[in-house]
Amino acid sequence: MKETVYIETSIIGYLTARPTTNLIIAANIEVTQQWWNLHSSRFTLYVSKVVFDEVAKDDLEIAAHRLDILRDFPVLELNTDVKALAAAFLSQSNLPSKASDDAVHIAAATVHKMNYLLTWNCKHIANAQIQRKLSTISLDFGYELPRICTPYQLMGESIMWEDEILEEIRQIREEHTKSFNYDLNAMFADWEKRQYEDGRQVVNLSQKPRTCKSLHQNTENI
Numbered sequence: 190m191k192e193t194v195y196i197e198t199s200i201i202g203y204l205t206a207r208p209t210t211n212l213i214i215a216a217n218i219e220v221t222q223q224w225w226n227l228h229s230s231r232f233t234l235y236v237s238k239v240v241f242d243e244v245a246k247d248d249l250e251i252a253a254h255r256l257d258i259l260r261d262f263p264v265l266e267l268n269t270d271v272k273a274l275a276a277a278f279l280s281q282s283n284l285p286s287k288a289s290d291d292a293v294h295i296a297a298a299t300v301h302k303m304n305y306l307l308t309w310n311c312k313h314i315a316n317a318q319i320q321r322k323l324s325t326i327s328l329d330f331g332y333e334l335p336r337i338c339t340p341y342q343l344m345g346e347s348i349m350w351e352d353e354i355l356e357e358i359r360q361i362r363e364e365h366t367k368s369f370n371y372d373l374n375a376m377f378a379d380w381e382k383r384q385y386e387d388g389r390q391v392v393n394l395s396q397k398p399r400t401c402k403s404l405h406q407n408t409e410n411i
Contacts (some may be wrong), residue, residue, distance in 0.1 A: 307339070314337060320334065
């Protein structure tokens with residue numbers, strides 16, 4: 190069974206965008222087109238009435254093109270459950286009231302159990318700080334927030350261009366792991382030994398979970 194993806198309006202916007210000299214926008218357009226042409230068939234894609242309303246609010250030619258792309262997409266129902274969760278997102282998180290449509294996009298994808306919500310809206314949707322709170326709210330309502338990501342993050346390992354910076358880092362990591370014969374225990378022993386050698390402050394912010402045995406011992410001492 191294919192995984193499911195909710196297509197938020199910005200994806201269709203980038204997919205049908207006019208050429209631009211803005212390097213960041215141009216890169217996002219290229220990534221979106223590559224994902225759509227090469228990877229979208231691996232998933233079952235969904236939208237909602239909110240998406241249809243938003244893509245129709247452009248000039249007639251572009252709107253017609255966008256609506257044609259979405260013509261055969263299944264549409265997630267906007268029901269009382271979606272409304273209640275969207276209202277909670279707005280009242281209990283740091284989503285502003287002007288982001289009501291964003292809240293509905295996220296709520297629809299969550300209530301209908303989408304695996305992913307695909308978006309380029311990194312201000313109110315693909316925002317790590319906001320997502321953390323939305324995840325908690327979703328759990329309170331008995332739902333699991335879908336994985337919210339950009340097309341770049343949903344390409345898997347099939348990236349169609351070379352990234353020289355990442356390639357250099359991958360090479361460094363490959364040489365390091367190879368030098369230890371891919372033995373994690375040996376690598377960790379080396380790190381544990383050397384992490385204090387340069388005099389830098391090393392901190393431990395973790396807190397080990399309390400085991401059943403330790404809880405029993407503490408209870409006996411009460």
